[in-house]
Amino acid sequence: MAKKKYSIKDIANELNISITTVSFILNGKAKENRISEKLTKKVLDYVKKVGYKPNQLAQSLRTGKSKIIVFMVEDISNPFFSNIARNIESKAHENDYKIIYCSTDNKKEKAQELIRLFKGRHVDGYIITPTEGMEEDINMLLSEKIPVVLFDRYFPEVETSYVGINNYQAAKDANNYLIGKGYKNIGLVTLKSAQTQMTDRMDGYLDALIESDLRPVVKEVDYDNFNSDGIIRDIEKFIVTNDQLDAIFFTTNYLTISGLKAIKRLKRSIPEDLAIVAFDDNVLFSLFDPPITALVQPIEDLSKNLMEIILPQLKGNMDIVKKELPATLLKRASTN
Amino acid sequence: MAKKKYSIKDIANELNISITTVSFILNGKAKENRISEKLTKKVLDYVKKVGYKPNQLAQSLRTGKSKIIVFMVEDISNPFFSNIARNIESKAHENDYKIIYCSTDNKKEKAQELIRLFKGRHVDGYIITPTEGMEEDINMLLSEKIPVVLFDRYFPEVETSYVGINNYQAAKDANNYLIGKGYKNIGLVTLKSAQTQMTDRMDGYLDALIESDLRPVVKEVDYDNFNSDGIIRDIEKFIVTNDQLDAIFFTTNYLTISGLKAIKRLKRSIPEDLAIVAFDDNVLFSLFDPPITALVQPIEDLSKNLMEIILPQLKGNMDIVKKELPATLLKRASTN
DNA sequence: CTGAAAGCGCTTACAG
DNA sequence: CTGAAAGCGCTTACAG
Structure with a gap:
C-alpha cells in the first residue's frame, strides 16, 4: 500500500x-x-x-531560502574536520538549519563543481576551507550577498569572514618549546603549498629558529603522492641525508603519520634519536610509545565562532568578522 | 559589479x-x-x-529528479565510513551523480529527520547504514519506489538491497586464529546492540569458542557513554575481574582504542599478558608497539558493489540485490 | 524548425 | 476570516 x-x-x-x-x-x-x-x-x-x-523544493524555489548551510572541507575523513562538522551540526540544528558536508580533496575543480551544485539548489550559506585558486568563486558568492565564512585558511586579498587558529604563533611556540628543551637541529616536514595555514606554520618555524640562531632544515612534500608510499620514502631520505637532526616538526597530522612510519623503518628511536611534534592531535597519539607531543586546535571554540559569525549573516547582517584562536601544545614524551 | x-x-x-x-x-x-x-x-x-x-531547484521540481544520492552513515568521522564515502563519490561522479553524506550518530530520530529533509528535496537514492528501529522508514522509501541500499547492517525482516561483509565468518575466523595460537581464555568486548553487524560478530565469536570447548567471557558496553571515560573504566574493570583472560577480541575500532587505553592504564603488556584483535584497521595500528592484529573490510570492493547495485535502481530496475563480502585478518604482533 | 501554454508545489499580496 | 491568482524557473506535449 x-x-x-x-x-x-x-x-x-x-x-x-x-x-x-x-x-x-x-x-x-x-x-x-x-x-x-x-x-x-x-x-x-x-x-x-x-x-x-x-515539498521543500517548491518552498525553496518560491522563497529563495533552503535552511541549509554547506560545510565544504578539504577532507571529511580528517578527524579535525569531522569533529568540527559534528559540532557545528548540533549548533545549526538549534537554529533550525541543516548542515550538508562535502570534501574538496583540496582540488579547485571539485570545489567549484560543488559550489555550482549547491548554488543551483539555493543553499543559504557556506563554510569553506578553500583550495588554492578559489578567490574568484568566493568573490562571486560574496557579490551575490551569499553568506560565506572561510575556515582554517583564507585569502589575504579577499575580504571575507574567517575563523581559524593563529598558525604562525602555534608553530613558533612549538618550536620554541623544542629549542627550550635543548634541541639544536630541528627539521620541518611540511606540504608544498601556498595556502595560508601552511605558509604561516612554516613562517612560525623559521622565525623561531632564526631568532635563536639555529639553521632551518626544510622538507616540502608534494600533495600529490599523498596516499602513496612515496611520501614515506621522501621523509626517510630527508632524515638520512640530514643526519644531524635531533627533532622534527610535522605541520599536519598525515605528515606525522607518514613520518612515524619512516622513523620506524629507519629504526630510530623517539625521542632519543629524534624528537617529534605533530600539528593536530590524534586519538591514538596518547597511546603511542612514547606518546606524541601535539599542537591541538580548539575544536569547540572554532565551531562556536563559525556559527556565531554565519548566523547573523544568514539573517541579512553581512558584517565581516575574522577570528584567530590560539592552539595548545600538548606536551608528551616524544619531546623528552 | x-x-x-x-x-x-x-x-x-x-x-x-x-x-x-x-x-x-x-x-x-x-x-x-x-x-x-x-x-x-x-x-x-x-x-x-x-x-x-x-536553476536546479526548478529543474528538480519539474522533473522529479535531482541526480543526488545520499550516503547516510553512522558517523562520517569513522575512517571506515569516510573511506567508503570517498570511493563511492568518485564512482558516482563518473555516472553524473553527486553524493551528499550525513551522519546519524546511530540515533533513530536524527536519521528520520534526515530522510525527511532529503525526501523534501527529491533525492534520487539512498545508501544507508540504518539505526535500530528504522524499518518503517526504509519500507516507506521502498513503497515509493525510491532506490535504497542498506550498508554495513540490515533488517532481516525487511526485503532490501544490502552490501556488507560476512561479519559472522570474519569474527569466527579471527577467534579461531587466536585459538590456533593457543589462547584459551578469549574475552569479547562489544557494543550492547541488536544491530546485525554486532550480533553477527558476537555469534561468530561464541561459535568459535563453543566449538573448541572454550568458555566465552563477554563484556557489552553501552553506546551512550561512548566518548566518555566511562567506557575505558568499564573495560579496565572487565579485565581486572576476569584475570584469567589471555586475549580480547574487540568488535569495533573505537572499542579497540578504548581497550588500548584501559590496557595501558593497567600496565598490562601486549601480547604477553593479553593478546588483541581489532575489528577494522586504523592507519596507526601498524605503527603501534606491538602492531595490532586487525580484521580489514574490503573498502574498494564494498564501494564498487554499492554503486553497482544502486545505479540500475536509479534507472528504474528495482531488483533487490544482496552482497556479503569476506573480510581479511591482518596478522600482526599483538597476537604473538 | 519554433512557440504558447500547462504544470511541478509552494507563498503571499491583494481583494473582499 | 477566506479565496483567486500571480509567480518562483524550469520541462515538455501539443500545435503549427
Whole structure:
C-alpha cells in the first residue's frame, strides 16, 4: 500500500478550503490572518493524519531560502574536520538549519563543481576551507550577498569572514618549546603549498629558529603522492641525508603519520634519536610509545565562532568578522 | 559589479526566441527537435558568455529528479565510513551523480529527520547504514519506489538491497586464529546492540569458542557513554575481574582504542599478558608497539558493489540485490 | 524548425 | 476570516 503523495492542493480540496488558508496555517500565520482556532486545529490534525510534508523544493524555489548551510572541507575523513562538522551540526540544528558536508580533496575543480551544485539548489550559506585558486568563486558568492565564512585558511586579498587558529604563533611556540628543551637541529616536514595555514606554520618555524640562531632544515612534500608510499620514502631520505637532526616538526597530522612510519623503518628511536611534534592531535597519539607531543586546535571554540559569525549573516547582517584562536601544545614524551 | 541572475526567460528574451527553444538546446535536444545548428551555437555561446546556469531547484521540481544520492552513515568521522564515502563519490561522479553524506550518530530520530529533509528535496537514492528501529522508514522509501541500499547492517525482516561483509565468518575466523595460537581464555568486548553487524560478530565469536570447548567471557558496553571515560573504566574493570583472560577480541575500532587505553592504564603488556584483535584497521595500528592484529573490510570492493547495485535502481530496475563480502585478518604482533 | 501554454508545489499580496 | 491568482524557473506535449 504505497502512501499517496499529498500536496497542499489535495489538503485544501479534501477540507473544502483554499490553498492559501492551508499554507497560512502550516506556516504558523493562522493568528495574524485571523483564521479560527477551530479550522486551524482541523487542518493541523488532518495534515498529521495523512502525514503530509510540504515539498521543500517548491518552498525553496518560491522563497529563495533552503535552511541549509554547506560545510565544504578539504577532507571529511580528517578527524579535525569531522569533529568540527559534528559540532557545528548540533549548533545549526538549534537554529533550525541543516548542515550538508562535502570534501574538496583540496582540488579547485571539485570545489567549484560543488559550489555550482549547491548554488543551483539555493543553499543559504557556506563554510569553506578553500583550495588554492578559489578567490574568484568566493568573490562571486560574496557579490551575490551569499553568506560565506572561510575556515582554517583564507585569502589575504579577499575580504571575507574567517575563523581559524593563529598558525604562525602555534608553530613558533612549538618550536620554541623544542629549542627550550635543548634541541639544536630541528627539521620541518611540511606540504608544498601556498595556502595560508601552511605558509604561516612554516613562517612560525623559521622565525623561531632564526631568532635563536639555529639553521632551518626544510622538507616540502608534494600533495600529490599523498596516499602513496612515496611520501614515506621522501621523509626517510630527508632524515638520512640530514643526519644531524635531533627533532622534527610535522605541520599536519598525515605528515606525522607518514613520518612515524619512516622513523620506524629507519629504526630510530623517539625521542632519543629524534624528537617529534605533530600539528593536530590524534586519538591514538596518547597511546603511542612514547606518546606524541601535539599542537591541538580548539575544536569547540572554532565551531562556536563559525556559527556565531554565519548566523547573523544568514539573517541579512553581512558584517565581516575574522577570528584567530590560539592552539595548545600538548606536551608528551616524544619531546623528552 | 554583482552578476545579474539570468533565467531561461531572460535568455529567450535577449535572443528573441522562445523559452522552449532555449530549453531544448540546453538539454541537448536541439537535434531531435530540428533546431538549426546556427541557432544552437548562438544560444550556447550566449549562455556561456553570460554565465547562465539553470536553476536546479526548478529543474528538480519539474522533473522529479535531482541526480543526488545520499550516503547516510553512522558517523562520517569513522575512517571506515569516510573511506567508503570517498570511493563511492568518485564512482558516482563518473555516472553524473553527486553524493551528499550525513551522519546519524546511530540515533533513530536524527536519521528520520534526515530522510525527511532529503525526501523534501527529491533525492534520487539512498545508501544507508540504518539505526535500530528504522524499518518503517526504509519500507516507506521502498513503497515509493525510491532506490535504497542498506550498508554495513540490515533488517532481516525487511526485503532490501544490502552490501556488507560476512561479519559472522570474519569474527569466527579471527577467534579461531587466536585459538590456533593457543589462547584459551578469549574475552569479547562489544557494543550492547541488536544491530546485525554486532550480533553477527558476537555469534561468530561464541561459535568459535563453543566449538573448541572454550568458555566465552563477554563484556557489552553501552553506546551512550561512548566518548566518555566511562567506557575505558568499564573495560579496565572487565579485565581486572576476569584475570584469567589471555586475549580480547574487540568488535569495533573505537572499542579497540578504548581497550588500548584501559590496557595501558593497567600496565598490562601486549601480547604477553593479553593478546588483541581489532575489528577494522586504523592507519596507526601498524605503527603501534606491538602492531595490532586487525580484521580489514574490503573498502574498494564494498564501494564498487554499492554503486553497482544502486545505479540500475536509479534507472528504474528495482531488483533487490544482496552482497556479503569476506573480510581479511591482518596478522600482526599483538597476537604473538 | 519554433512557440504558447500547462504544470511541478509552494507563498503571499491583494481583494473582499 | 477566506479565496483567486500571480509567480518562483524550469520541462515538455501539443500545435503549427
